[in-house]
Amino acid sequence: MDRGPFDHIWIHAKLATFDPKVNAPCGLLEDYTLAVRGETIVAILPTDSPEVRAHRGAVTDCGGKFVTPGFIDCHTHLVWGGSRVADWESRLAGEPYTEIAKRGGGILSTVRATRAMTEDELQLAALPRLRALVAEGVTCVEIKSGYGLTLDDELKMLRVAKRVGEQLNVEVSPTLLAAHAVPPEFAGRADDYVSLIANEMIPTVAREQLAEAVDVFCESIAFAPVQCDRIFTAAKRHGLAIKGHVEQLTNSHGAELIARHGGWSADHLEFLDDAGVAAMAKTGTVAVLLPAAFYFLREKQKPPVEKLRAGGVPMAVASDLNPGTSPFASLRLAMNMACVLYGLTPEEALVGVTREAAKALGRASRLGTLEADKRADFLVWDVTHLAEIVCQLGVTPLAERIVRGKTHNA
Ligand code: NIG
Ligand code: FE
Numbered sequence: 001m002d003r004g005p006f007d008h009i010w011i012h013a014k015l016a017t018f019d020p021k022v023n024a025p026c027g028l029l030e031d032y033t034l035a036v037r038g039e040t041i042v043a044i045l046p047t048d049s050p051e052v053r054a055h056r057g058a059v060t061d062c063g064g065k066f067v068t069p070g071f072i073d074c075h076t077h078l079v080w081g082g083s084r085v086a087d088w089e090s091r092l093a094g095e096p097y098t099e100i101a102k103r104g105g106g107i108l109s110t111v112r113a114t115r116a117m118t119e120d121e122l123q124l125a126a127l128p129r130l131r132a133l134v135a136e137g138v139t140c141v142e143i144k145s146g147y148g149l150t151l152d153d154e155l156k157m158l159r160v161a162k163r164v165g166e167q168l169n170v171e172v173s174p175t176l177l178a179a180h181a182v183p184p185e186f187a188g189r190a191d192d193y194v195s196l197i198a199n200e201m202i203p204t205v206a207r208e209q210l211a212e213a214v215d216v217f218c219e220s221i222a223f224a225p226v227q228c229d230r231i232f233t234a235a236k237r238h239g240l241a242i243k244g245h246v247e248q249l250t251n252s253h254g255a256e257l258i259a260r261h262g263g264w265s266a267d268h269l270e271f272l273d274d275a276g277v278a279a280m281a282k283t284g285t286v287a288v289l290l291p292a293a294f295y296f297l298r299e300k301q302k303p304p305v306e307k308l309r310a311g312g313v314p315m316a317v318a319s320d321l322n323p324g325t326s327p328f329a330s331l332r333l334a335m336n337m338a339c340v341l342y343g344l345t346p347e348e349a350l351v352g353v354t355r356e357a358a359k360a361l362g363r364a365s366r367l368g369t370l371e372a373d374k375r376a377d378f379l380v381w382d383v384t385h386l387a388e389i390v391c392q393l394g395v396t397p398l399a400e401r402i403v404r405g406k407t408h409n410a
Contacts, residue, residue: 006035008405009055010378011047013062016386017370018069018355026347026386027369034067036376039404043372065399066386068350069370070139070377072357073331075267075288075318077144077177078129079122079160082113084323097297097325098249101221107147107181110323114147114157122160123167129321130164132329136396139377139403141170142318142361144215146177151201154178158210169408171377173361175243176205179216179223179231194227198234206238212362213241213264218254225257232261241362247271247303248293259283265316265360269303270294277304281311286360289344289352290320291337292328305342315344316360317352335390346387376405 013034017027033052035043045052087105091097100106114122133141143161148154158174165172178197186193205211214235216228222245223231232242241264246254248268255266259279266272266280267288280287287308294302308315317338320326328334335349344352358368366375380400381389388397401409 006037006042006055006057008036008058008060009052010034010036010060010062010067010380011052012064013067013380014064015044015370016066016068016350017044018351019369019371026350031064034370034378036405039376041370041372041374041376044370060400062380066381066383067370068137068379068381068386068389069354069368070379070401070403071137071331071353072140072361072363072367073133073138073319073321073353074142074173074265074316074357074360075290075320076133076141077146077320077322078133078141078329079126079143079145079157079164080110080114080147080323081117081122081125082110082323084110084327087324091297098221101181104184106324108184110147111149111181111183115150115153119156119160119163122157123163126160126164127167129329130168130170133319133321133331134168134170134401135398136330136332137379137398137401138331139170139401140173140358140361140363140367141165142173142175144175144177145211146180146215149178149181149183151196151204154201155204155208155210158205162210169403173213173363174211175213175215176201176211176240177215177217179228181217181222190223190227194223194230198230202231202234202238202240206240211240213243215243215245216254217245218252218257219245219248220250220252225252225254228254228257232257232263236261243267243360247276251276255280255285259285264362267318268293270299270301272304274307277307277311277313280308280313284314286314286316286356288316288318288360289338289342290318290326290334291341292334293320293325295337295341296325296327302342305344314356314359315348315352316356317344317349318357330393332390332393332396336393339390346390349390350386376402378402
C-alpha cells in the first residue's frame with residue numbers, strides 16, 4: 001500500500017503487534033511508530049526511519065509506552081432486563097444452576113423481565129455495562145440476543161445491541177441466540193420452536209441485517225445436537241455465521257457439530273473431549289474460553305487447555321457478560337481468570353482478546369493485530385510490563401484509546 005502522507009503518527013511506542021510474522025513475544029517491536037491515515041493503520045516503522053522524520057502532520061509521543069490492538073470481547077449477553085440476584089442466592093444456598101433453570105428461574109426469569117421492557121429501557125440498562133467494557137479498552141464487542149425468544153423480542157434486543165454500539169462508538173457483532181432456552185409457550189414442543197427459529201427468525205434477521213451470526217445453547221437443559229444442526233443449516237442458507245455454547249455442563253459433541261458446519265467458534269468447552277479438540281483443530285474453529293462463568297458457577301471441570309494448545313486451536317477469552325452466570329462487565333477480569341483458573345499465560349490471554357477474538361468474530365482481516373491495512377483501533381498503556389494489564393485489576397492503566405484513527409477516551 002502507498003504509505004504516505006500520514007494523518008497522525010504515534011512515535012516511540014512499544015508495539016505489541018500480536019502479528020505472528022513478528023518473531024518476538026507478543027509480536028513486540030521496541031521504539032516503533034504507528035502511522036495512521038483516515039481509519040487505517042498504513043505503516044509500522046522504526047521511529048528513526050526517514051518516513052517518520054519527514055512527517056509533518058499530527059504526532060503523539062508515546063514516550064516508550066506499550067501499544068496493543070483494541071480489545072475485542074467476542075462473547076457477551078449484555079442486553080438484558082431484571083436481576084438474577086435471587087438465583088445467585090439460591091446457588092449459594094446449594095441449589096444447582098440446572099435445577100434453577102428447570103423450575104423456570106435462570107434464563108427464563110430474565111426472559112420474562114426482558115420481554116416486559118421497551119427498547120429504550122433496555123438500552124438504558126445495557127449502556128453502563130458496555131461503558132465498563134469500553135473503559136477497559138474494548139473497541140469491538142459481540143452482543144447476543146437470547147432473552148426475548150419471540151421474533152419481536154429477539155429483534156428488539158438486536159436493535160438495542162446496535163444502538164448501544166453506535167452510542168459508544170464500539171463496533172458490535174450482533175448474534176441471534178434464539179436457541180438459548182425453550183420459551184414457556186413452547187414447553188414440551190421444542191421442535192416447533194426450532195422450526196420458528198429456522199423458518200422465521202433466521203430469515204428475518206438475515207433480511208434486516210440485524211445479526212451476522214447464529215448461536216445455540218447445545219446442552220442437556222437446552223437444545224439437542226439434532227435441533228442445533230437444523231438451526232445451523234438454516235443459518236448457513238441465509239448467509240449467517242455459526243457458533244455455539246457447547247460442552248459447558250456436559251459433553252453433547254456440540255463442538256464437533258460446529259466444526260463440521262465451518263463455524264466461527266465453539267464457546268465454554270469445559271467438557272470438550274479429544275474428538276472435539278481434533279475437529280476444531282482441523283477446521284480452525286476458535287475455542288472461546290469463558291472462565292468467569294466457570295468461576296461463578298463454581299464448576300470443577302476445566303476446558304482441556306493443554307490439548308487445545310497442543311492441537312494449535314486458536315484460543316480466545318471473553319467476558320460472557322450476562323445476568324446469570326457471569327455478571328462481570330470486565331474483560332480484564334476474564335483474562336486474569338483465564339490465567340489463574342485455566343492456566344493460560346498472560347500473553348495467551350492478551351492474544352485471546354485481540355488476534356484470536358477477531359478470528360472468533362470473522363474479523364481477522366480487519367482487526368486484532370497491529371499491522372498495515374488493519375483498522376486503527378489501538379490502546380496506549382501506562383504499564384512497565386504487558387502482563388500488568390492482565391495482573392492488576394481495579395485500576396485501568398489505559399493512557400489513550402484510539403478508535404478508527406481518532407482518540408476516544410472512555
Ligand atoms: O453463557 N450457557 C448459556 N448462556 C449463558 C448463561 C445465560 C444466563 O444464565 O442467563 C452462558 O453461561
Ligand atoms: Fe454465554
